[in-house]
Amino acid sequence: MFKKKKNIIFLICDGMGDRPSKHLKYQTPLQTAVTVNMDKLAESGMTGLIDPIAPGVPPGSDNGHFSLFGYTLNEVPGRGYLEALGYGLELKEGEIAFRCNFSTVKRNRKGLLYVIDRRAGRIKDREAAELSKAVQNEINEIDGVEVEFHHTLEHRGILILRGNLSVEVSDVDPHKVNEPVLKPLPLIKSKKAVETARIVEKFVLETYRILNNHQVNVEREFRGLPKANIILPREAGGKTLVKSFKEKWGLKPACVAQGPLYRGIAKSLGMKVFMVKGATAMPNTNYKGKIEKALDLVEEYDFVYVHIKAPDVSSHKRDSKEKTDVIEKIDEAISQIVELSIQNLSDTVTVITSDHSTPCETGRHSGDPVPILISGQGLRRDAVKSFSEKHCSSGALTRLTGRHVMQILLDQLNMAMEEGLKMPKPSPYFRADYEPLRLKK
Numbered sequence: 001m002f003k004k005k006k007n008i009i010f011l012i013c014d015g016m017g018d019r020p021s022k023h024l025k026y027q028t029p030l031q032t033a034v035t036v037n038m039d040k041l042a043e044s045g046m047t048g049l050i051d052p053i054a055p056g057v058p059p060g061s062d063n064g065h066f067s068l069f070g071y072t073l074n075e076v077p078g079r080g081y082l083e084a085l086g087y088g089l090e091l092k093e094g095e096i097a098f099r100c101n102f103s104t105v106k107r108n109r110k111g112l113l114y115v116i117d118r119r120a121g122r123i124k125d126r127e128a129a130e131l132s133k134a135v136q137n138e139i140n141e142i143d144g145v146e147v148e149f150h151h152t153l154e155h156r157g158i159l160i161l162r163g164n165l166s167v168e169v170s171d172v173d174p175h176k177v178n179e180p181v182l183k184p185l186p187l188i189k190s191k192k193a194v195e196t197a198r199i200v201e202k203f204v205l206e207t208y209r210i211l212n213n214h215q216v217n218v219e220r221e222f223r224g225l226p227k228a229n230i231i232l233p234r235e236a237g238g239k240t241l242v243k244s245f246k247e248k249w250g251l252k253p254a255c256v257a258q259g260p261l262y263r264g265i266a267k268s269l270g271m272k273v274f275m276v277k278g279a280t281a282m283p284n285t286n287y288k289g290k291i292e293k294a295l296d297l298v299e300e301y302d303f304v305y306v307h308i309k310a311p312d313v314s315s316h317k318r319d320s321k322e323k324t325d326v327i328e329k330i331d332e333a334i335s336q337i338v339e340l341s342i343q344n345l346s347d348t349v350t351v352i353t354s355d356h357s358t359p360c361e362t363g364r365h366s367g368d369p370v371p372i373l374i375s376g377q378g379l380r381r382d383a384v385k386s387f388s389e390k391h392c393s394s395g396a397l398t399r400l401t402g403r404h405v406m407q408i409l410l411d412q413l414n415m416a417m418e419e420g421l422k423m424p425k426p427s428p429y430f431r432a433d434y435e436p437l438r439l440k441k
Ligand code: ZN
Pocket: 014, 015, 060, 061, 062, 064, 312, 355, 356
């Protein structure tokens, strides 16, 4: 039998990978930032570059994460579902959830609704909550399908449709301004998808009817603010039956994350989710608190996934200086991990990587590979002494695909099964349901 000795802290710095920026003398934020701790881990471990999904494919945060955790793209349940889960909303099979925005639309002469502002001037919580209540009061069900709308933050919300529905329905949100609101279409040939598209269309038209002349919007217009006169659903998702992380890898997982999408990803894979005081999923988050929590959790859990959203936030703002600063704060926060690791005082394997690159020059996710480091007692080392996109390109892990990472880690924990053995994977060590042979009485 294998003996489990080590555990893993898996730190995902969202959108950390970047391209050289003209504002940083053609260096990346990770190259520019002073990262003594990450560099020490790189020096004492192995590094490489990862294509989270495949070379040149820009991942979304949801599928980037699923790939890093060893799942395939068709196992990703859809962002609407993951975010709903992150907000504590449960769904049964056949029920679906959408991410939504309160948006501003203007009707043209032909009766098309043109999107003027996708976020309705980033409407404040109080007003959005009032509009949300109006929608909830008027739309409880559409043709036998139960309808729930939950306002979350600012202009954002979640639509849940409870019935026997399909996630294969296109986005209503055109994702651009000065474009018409799109008619939801079935994405596959199925009765269920056609029916779902029809329900979504009814919902969207109803929200326009309810919201366009609502008192809140009349007042907003008076103050010169854009009306929040429609709700635009997108990214439908529903429960998929995937193996939990523990079943798949034999590791007992925990997660430290603040953003609802990330809490949802963790929950959907059966990870226990922990939140930390002062964590905000923004550049002003409590970096130290998150790492301290992770260090506590590795005492009890085999795999602790820590998510830090801040680098991606700065990237979308196209602020390479802020991103550099954020990376330095992450580096400071991990000093304790590094001390324990360098002095060989811990059995923890530390992984630092990213779910995708988000270059500050474009403010959008890109298909550039992301750097990774894996460091821990007794693990191989390579000649790389610094953690950056450039240095990691000559690391021992070379260029991997995201879905290979977990298998490599399992092997580093001495839990990988030798190929050819007829034993339940991932490891007999964790199989409590393993049945022993019994002598007949
Ligand atoms: Zn991301």
